[in-house]
Amino acid sequence: MKEGHGQQPTAGGAADCRPPLLVHLVFHPASNSARALAQLICRALNDDPALPGLRVPTVIVPEDGTTFPPSTYPLEEASRNVIVVLADDEMVVELYVPPGRRTWGQFVGDLWERCDEPLHASSRSNYPKRRGRLMTG
Secondary structure, X not given: OEOOOOEOEOOOOOXXXXXXXXXXXXXXXXXXXXXXXXXXXXXXXXXXXXOOOOXXXXXXXXXXXOOOOOOXXXXXXXXXXXXXXOOOHHHHOOOOOOOOOOOHHHHHHHHHHHOOOOOOOOOOOOOOOOOOOEEEO
């Protein structure tokens, strides 16, 4: 990988044009406090006039109008991913999950497992025992 450019050769020899880092903010859609915190994190990483060059790409896990996590979620959009889980009571308590849907715990667990896949080059952490970064709050 050429430092600062986020490009690395792919299997076919072509350059990888993905951004080098993407921060994923994961929270339950019914949690107003977690949503507010996610928006604050986005602003802190992107809108600080004192650090105009910071601009860390961030995404908020998309909502589909239900209170359930997305059926699929890509981690291929960047060379490295940092997943920040803003967990609270809304995310932990699931009264009913219809067939074909997952709980938030299952969704986050899936992201955790996928962080070890070399294709995604994501990171996870159970500090200090694990390497990388999977942040929960």
